[in-house]
Amino acid sequence: MDEFELDSRRDIYAAVADRPGVHFRGLLDRLDVAQGTLQYHLRELADAGLVDVSDDGKFTRYYPAGEFDDEDQRRMNALRREYSRRIIAHLLADGPLTTSELSDRLERSASTISWHLSKLDDADLVSRRRDGQRVYYAVRDPDRVRYLYVVHRRSFTDGVVDRLLGLWDAY
Structure with missing residues (x-):
């Protein structure tokens, strides 16, 4: 399956690309999507290697894959x-x-x-x-x-x- 076949997944990826380092609640506030749906699609995007996940000690943050090294x-x-x-x-x-x-x-x-x-x-x-x-x-x-x-x-x-x-x- 094409990871961007679904409009909701495309929208989630676009929101991550638009605000690198956005956390889950920030995405939830920006998008018209249920919490479970967002969790599912973020996991799918991460598993497909399209989104990197970073834990800053308080929030889990999301980045377009490969665009930011660990230091950035x-x-x-x-x-x-x-x-x-x-x-x-x-x-x-x-x-x-x-x-x-x-x-x-x-x-x-x-x-x-x-x-x-x-x-x-x-x-x-x-x-x-x-x-x-x-x-x-x-x-x-x-x-x-x-x-x-x-x-x-x-x-x-x-x-x-x-x-x-x-x-x-x-x-």
Whole structure:
């Protein structure tokens, strides 16, 4: 059977291709399809090698097969999380920064920022440098992270990050 013979499967694949790194609930919200139907077709697409599945620790995320290596999937997984994306944007725009500097900029508690930074560090997306009592964070491979954000920016719809990265009027 042709994997794209069914309209619903074509629509699901198109939604994944349009928003690489989308999670199950995001697909469910976008598509007019029952939860069980979506699960079935995603499994069929994955089994056919058309969709890659990535677990970011909280969500199962979906990618068009072969378009993102493991590192880029980790980067995109982080960019798909709102506060991780905003932390990354501040680090790209003005980094390296401390937890307290990020906390002030994002108007979130230091513990919340620290939790996100810990997840970003675990995913090897940020580096840490201690200077006395302060720990400074910076984005690893900032050119690649910026590239992924710019290429897929329409799927993020985050004006805050666009402004921070100077992208508001760029396209």
